[in-house]
Amino acid sequence: GESYQLGSQLLTAAGTYGEVLSSIAGCDSSVLLTLEVENITTAFDNKTICLGENYLLGTDTFNTEGSYLVTLQNVAGCDSLISLNLSVVEWNDGILLPDYVTVNLGDPISISPSYIAPDLIQIVWTDSTGTVISNEDILNIDKVINVQNITLTGLDQYGCRDMDEIEIRVNRNIGIYTPNIFSPNGDGNNDYFRPEVNQSLAALKEMMIYDRWGNLVYSVESIADLSIWQGWDGKINGLDAITGVYVYIATYVALDSEEETISGDVTIVR
Numbered sequence: 001g002e003s004y005q006l007g008s009q010l011l012t013a014a015g016t017y018g019e020v021l022s023s024i025a026g027c028d029s030s031v032l033l034t035l036e037v038e039n040i041t042t043a044f045d046n047k048t049i050c051l052g053e054n055y056l057l058g059t060d061t062f063n064t065e066g067s068y069l070v071t072l073q074n075v076a077g078c079d080s081l082i083s084l085n086l087s088v089v090e091w092n093d094g095i096l097l098p099d100y101v102t103v104n105l106g107d108p109i110s111i112s113p114s115y116i117a118p119d120l121i122q123i124v125w126t127d128s129t130g131t132v133i134s135n136e137d138i139l140n141i142d143k144v145i146n147v148q149n150i151t152l153t154g155l156d157q158y159g160c161r162d163m164d165e166i167e168i169r170v171n172r173n174i175g176i177y178t179p180n181i182f183s184p185n186g187d188g189n190n191d192y193f194r195p196e197v198n199q200s201l202a203a204l205k206e207m208m209i210y211d212r213w214g215n216l217v218y219s220v221e222s223i224a225d226l227s228i229w230q231g232w233d234g235k236i237n238g239l240d241a242i243t244g245v246y247v248y249i250a251t252y253v254a255l256d257s258e259e260e261t262i263s264g265d266v267t268i269v270r
Helices: none
Strands: 004-006 009-011 015-022 028-035 041-050 055-057 060-062 066-073 079-089 100-104 109-111 122-126 132-134 139-141 148-155 161-171 201-210 216-223 244-254 259-268
Touching: 004 028, 009 015, 041 055, 055 066, 055 079, 060 066, 100 109, 109 161, 132 139, 201 259
Parallel strands: 041 079, 100 161
Antiparallel strands: 004 009, 015 028, 055 060, 066 079, 109 139, 122 132, 122 148, 148 161, 201 216, 201 244, 244 259
């Protein structure tokens, strides 16, 4: 479609051409030209994007479904025609989650989406920090420690994504049961004084027990594994404590790092 001017000749076809030209000094010059003609190249581009995305072709941006003819320059500087067929995928509620779920501190939980579109090829659960925590349809958390937002993202075959978020609300159901009497007589029944706690508590920071005169008769601290701690055996310096009332104060550390302090009295009987 372009032309080339050689002297008095306007050339548009490939071939070899000769021309006698005169210089400004009045001398003739013979020019032999070999002209090559590059054909306009045409290419086809079929592209699928997600609703809300843009597709860049050359300097043009497209985001509406349809057919387009785009002109670009190839490496030879000639025009190239690109026939673009653009499809736009509309996404309609590929994933639905409940707004929130409530669980007791330390309890396990399973979260199931209310709906997952059948054409999803990948799902990703991420926590509040953006860390991937699962790729399964159902999210299982062994032990809930704090309030957090969980995001579920689904991708289809075109890379289109949908996401929803659920808030995990935590009920600080701190459970501590403390007996008010025990009988440390070695019969294997109720021989130790130890508060019973539920799954919300992680460790015992410290416990102190005093007699009626305010003397410290038992203390312990930094019990990380509550399952192996027996408690007070009712002895003072290796000797049986006398029957009567004793006062205790204990501080536990919950899974969310908050401290819980209890106090009361317990009676030794034999």
